[in-house]
Amino acid sequence: MQAPAGVPREFFARDATELAPLLLGAVIRHTTNQGTVAVRLSELEAYRGNGEDPGSHAHRGVTPRTRVMFGPPAHLYAYFSYGMHVCANIVCAPDGQAAGLLLRGGEVVQGVELARVRRPTASTDRDLARGPARLAAALGIRLAQSGADLLAPPFTLELPAQPAAVATTARTGVGGEGGGVAFPWRFYIPGDPTVSPYKRHPKLAP
DNA sequence: CGCACGATTTGCT
DNA sequence: GCAAATCGTGCGA
Numbered sequence: 001m002q003a004p005a006g007v008p009r010e011f012f013a014r015d016a017t018e019l020a021p022l023l024l025g026a027v028i029r030h031t032t033n034q035g036t037v038a039v040r041l042s043e044l045e046a047y048r049g050n051g052e053d054p055g056s057h058a059h060r061g062v063t064p065r066t067r068v069m070f071g072p073p074a075h076l077y078a079y080f081s082y083g084m085h086v087c088a089n090i091v092c093a094p095d096g097q098a099a100g101l102l103l104r105g106g107e108v109v110q111g112v113e114l115a116r117v118r119r120p121t122a123s124t125d126r127d128l129a130r131g132p133a134r135l136a137a138a139l140g141i142r143l144a145q146s147g148a149d150l151l152a153p154p155f156t157l158e159l160p161a162q163p164a165a166v167a168t169t170a171r172t173g174v175g176g177e178g179g180g181v182a183f184p185w186r187f188y189i190p191g192d193p194t195v196s197p198y199k200r201h202p203k204l205a206p
Numbered sequence: 207c208g209c210a211c212g213a214t215t216t217g218c219t
Numbered sequence: 220g221c222a223a224a225t226c227g228t229g230c231g232a
Contacts (some may be wrong), residue, residue, distance in 0.1 A: 045213070055213070057228095065228060082214050083225025089213085102213055121216070133214055143227090173213045 012060035012073035021188040042192040043105035046185035055143030055174035058098035069098040078146035085133035090181020105196040
């Protein structure tokens with residue numbers, strides 16, 4: 001549509017750790033028959049598909065679920081976790097390479113009312129999209145939408161007007177080999193109240 | 207075909 | 220602060 005000078009797909013055809021800082025502060029928008037919800041991203045986590053990243057779903061190679069991560073960039077990779085949660089990723093890296101950015105936190109900047117309906121348990125607006133499963137729920141993303149193009153309806157992706165401040169730590173939910181100082185691939189905007197509260201990896205320094 | 211586990215959230219003590 | 224809830228996915232037999 002009319003994405004004014006929309007973000008070219010090639011912009012996403014780079015490594016996850018390189019793309020993450022550029023997407024902090026970006027706005028992702030999802031429109032359904034219920035309405036539109038937009039979230040400004042404040043926290044991301046990078047995953048690679050190569051054998052080098054034990055924490056990645058694509059670590060073991062291509063499977064029916066993860067094949068989206070190996071596909072062209074700027075697509076949605078959604079997965080189901082703990083029997084109750086859906087989490088959303090932005091696929092990046094060139095076609096054929098598996099990499100993704102897990103959307104871990106953000107601020108609802110449009111469609112707050114609809115987001116509240118989708119997340120009745122959120123006590124404050126700040127909590128609407130603070131956390132991976134919360135963010136996906138607020139946007140109304142479902143499992144079946146995995147593989148959808150994020151640069152075409154019903155999605156919209158806008159880059160930040162100016163680069164956001166960036167801080168990095170170890171990945172939050174990844175234990176064992178994938179966690180720790182070897183993979184400081186959690187990117188967030190320091191001081192942003194919508195950064196997820198989930199406990200940090202135990203072994204890490206404050 | 208069956209089993210073990212997870213890129214988490216929520217609610218109660 | 221801690222433990223339960225819950226089911227799709229992927230691996231082993």
